[in-house]
Amino acid sequence: MLKQVRLCLVALALALAPAAAEAQQSPAELFGPLFEAVQTSRVFPDGKTFVDAVPKRDPAAILADYRSRPPADAAALRAFVLANFKVPGVNDHEAADVRRHVQALWPMLVRQPVVPEAGSSAIALPQPYVVPGGRFREMYYWDSFFTMLGLAVDGQQPLVESMLADFTEVIERHGHIPNGMRTYYLSRSQPPFYALMLDLSRDADPATAARRLAALRREHGYWMKGKDCLDESGACQRVVKMPDGTLLNRYYDDRDTPRDESFAEDVATAAEAKQAGRSAAIVQRDLRAGAESGWDFSSRWLADGRSLATIRTTGIVPVDLNSLMLAMEERIAARCKTAGDAACTTVFTALAGKRKAAISRYFWVAREGRFADWDRETRKPTPALSAASLYPLFVGAATPAQAKATATTVRARLLAPGGLRTTTVRTGLQWDVPNGWAPLQWVAIDGLARYGETDLARDIAGRWMGTVARAYAETGKMLEKYDVEERKPGGGGEYPNQDGFGWTNGVASAIDERWPDLMKTAAAQ
Incomplete structure (x- = not known):
C-alpha cells in the first residue's frame, strides 16, 4: 500500500512539473527594465552574475520600487541590486553562516x-x-x-x-x-x-x-x-x-643561509644589514629563527623595533x-x-x-x-x-x-x-x-x-x-x-x-x- 502511495505522489509531481516550468519566467522576463539596466551598465563584469542572483523579496515588489524610484547612476544601481538580491560571490553569504x-x-x-x-x-x-x-x-x-x-x-x-x-x-x-x-x-x-x-x-x-x-x-x-x-x-x-x-x-635554526621558500627576500634583507656591518650568516639565521617562532616577522625581534635588517x-x-x-x-x-x-x-x-x-x-x-x-x-x-x-x-x-x-x-x-x-x-x-x-x-x-x-x-x-x-x-x-x-x-x-x-x-x-x-x-x- 505504501509503495502505491509513493508511486502516485511521483506521478502527480511529474504531471505538475510541465505547468510549473511554463509558469517560471527568466530574469529578463521577470525584471524587464531593471534587468536591461543592470546588464547594459555592466554592474557586474560577468553577465551571468546577475541572472544567477536570487531575489530577497517578491520580484514584483522589487520591480515596482525600481520603476517608482530609478537609481540615479551606476553606483546607485549596484546598491539597489545588492539591497534586493543575493548575488553569487558578492553578497550571498551572511555573518550568521560562519x-x-x-x-x-x-x-x-x-x-x-x-x-x-x-x-x-x-x-x-x-x-x-x-x-x-x-x-x-x-x-x-x-x-x-x-x-x-x-x-x-x-x-x-x-x-x-x-x-x-x-x-x-x-x-x-x-x-x-x-x-x-x-x-x-x-x-x-x-x-x-x-x-x-x-x-x-x-x-x-x-x-x-x-x-x-x-x-x-x-x-x-x-x-x-x-x-x-x-x-x-x-x-x-x-x-x-x-x-x-x-x-x-x-x-x-640549524642553518644560516637564505630560506628556500623566501630566498630573494632573505638575500635582500642580508644585503641591507651588511651596510650596517652585520654578517649575512647571522642575519639569515635570525630570519630563520623568526620563522621558527611563527611570528615572521615582528617588531619583537628587531633591535630598532622597526627595520627587518636589525632582526x-x-x-x-x-x-x-x-x-x-x-x-x-x-x-x-x-x-x-x-x-x-x-x-x-x-x-x-x-x-x-x-x-x-x-x-x-x-x-x-x-x-x-x-x-x-x-x-x-x-x-x-x-x-x-x-x-x-x-x-x-x-x-x-x-x-x-x-x-x-x-x-x-x-x-x-x-x-x-x-x-x-x-x-x-x-x-x-x-x-x-x-x-x-x-x-x-x-x-x-x-x-x-x-x-x-x-x-x-x-x-x-x-x-x-x-x-x-x-x-x-x-x-x-x-x-x-x-x-x-x-x-x-x-x-x-x-x-x-x-x-x-x-x-x-x-x-x-x-x-x-x-x-x-x-x-x-x-x-x-
Whole structure:
C-alpha cells in the first residue's frame, strides 16, 4: 500500500512539473527594465552574475520600487541590486553562516597520506591531515593545534587522531616536528604545541600512549639539545643559560643561509644589514629563527623595533616559547606518572618547577603589569608589549595577581575594536599592529578565562568574531589574518593574505562552541 502511495505522489509531481516550468519566467522576463539596466551598465563584469542572483523579496515588489524610484547612476544601481538580491560571490553569504561555512570547509582542506615522489620537497605522512589553505598546501606545526580545536568540536575527531599519528611518526623519523611538512623546513621547528595537541585526543590505547610519550620526550630533547654545547656565550642552539644558571629556550635554526621558500627576500634583507656591518650568516639565521617562532616577522625581534635588517631573534629569550616548554614538561611528568615511570616523573616535575619559577623571575615586569621577552644583550626584559604576554596565563604559569595585572594591561593597551592587537608598533610587518591573528586570540581568551577574567575573555572573543563575521559577509572567505583596528582583512608580510583558513576556522568553531551567543551578536552588527 505504501509503495502505491509513493508511486502516485511521483506521478502527480511529474504531471505538475510541465505547468510549473511554463509558469517560471527568466530574469529578463521577470525584471524587464531593471534587468536591461543592470546588464547594459555592466554592474557586474560577468553577465551571468546577475541572472544567477536570487531575489530577497517578491520580484514584483522589487520591480515596482525600481520603476517608482530609478537609481540615479551606476553606483546607485549596484546598491539597489545588492539591497534586493543575493548575488553569487558578492553578497550571498551572511555573518550568521560562519560556523556552517567552516564545517563545510573541513573536507576541502583535508589531504590524503603523502608518499613523496623522487625530487619532491614533501615529507612522507602516513595518514590524512588538514592544511591551512591557500599557498600553504602542506601541514604546518603550530597551525595544526588551532585547527584541531575546531575539528574536535565539529565532529572531526578522526582527523585529530590521524594528524597526531602523522606528527608522532614525523618526530620518530626526524627527531622533531618541522615548521611544515617540507624538506626545506627540517632545519627548524615551530612553537611546540604537540604536548597540547595530545590533550585533544580521545585515543585511550596504552600502546599509543606509550608511543606518544616517547615522541614527546624526544621532542623535548630536540629543544634542549643545546645544553651539551653551552660555552661562555651562554647560548647554544635552542638553549640559553640564564644568569642564575637556569636553562631556558630561544628560537633558532640549524642553518644560516637564505630560506628556500623566501630566498630573494632573505638575500635582500642580508644585503641591507651588511651596510650596517652585520654578517649575512647571522642575519639569515635570525630570519630563520623568526620563522621558527611563527611570528615572521615582528617588531619583537628587531633591535630598532622597526627595520627587518636589525632582526636578532636568537638574542631574545621568548616568553611564549618558554611557556610552551613548561606545558610540555608538565605533561611529560604527568604521562610518566601514568606510565609508572617514577624516575621520569621526578626529573620532569623538577624541570617544570624550575622553568615556572624562571618565567616569573625573568619575564614578569611588575611595574608595567605584563610578561615580556628577555633580552640577552641588555640582560633585562624587552620594552615590547605583545600578545605573547598572555602565554603564561594560557599554560597556567602566572600567579593570580599577575593574571589580574595582565588583564588590566590588555584592556588598556592591547584591546582593539576588532580583537586583540598583536603588538602596539606599526611597522608594516604582518605580526605587528594593526593585524590580529586567530591563535593569539585563542591564547588570550583561554588564558584569561582560566584565571577568572571571563568578561575580558568574552569581550575579546566577541570583538574577534565580529571581525571574522564581517569579513566573511563581505568576502565569503575565512582569512589568515585580520586588521583588528578597522575590522577588515589584514595585510603586510611577504605574501598576500591567504584564505582557507585552518587556524581561523578552528578558533571560530572553538569560540562558537564555548559561547554560541557571540556569533548571533556578531551577525547582528
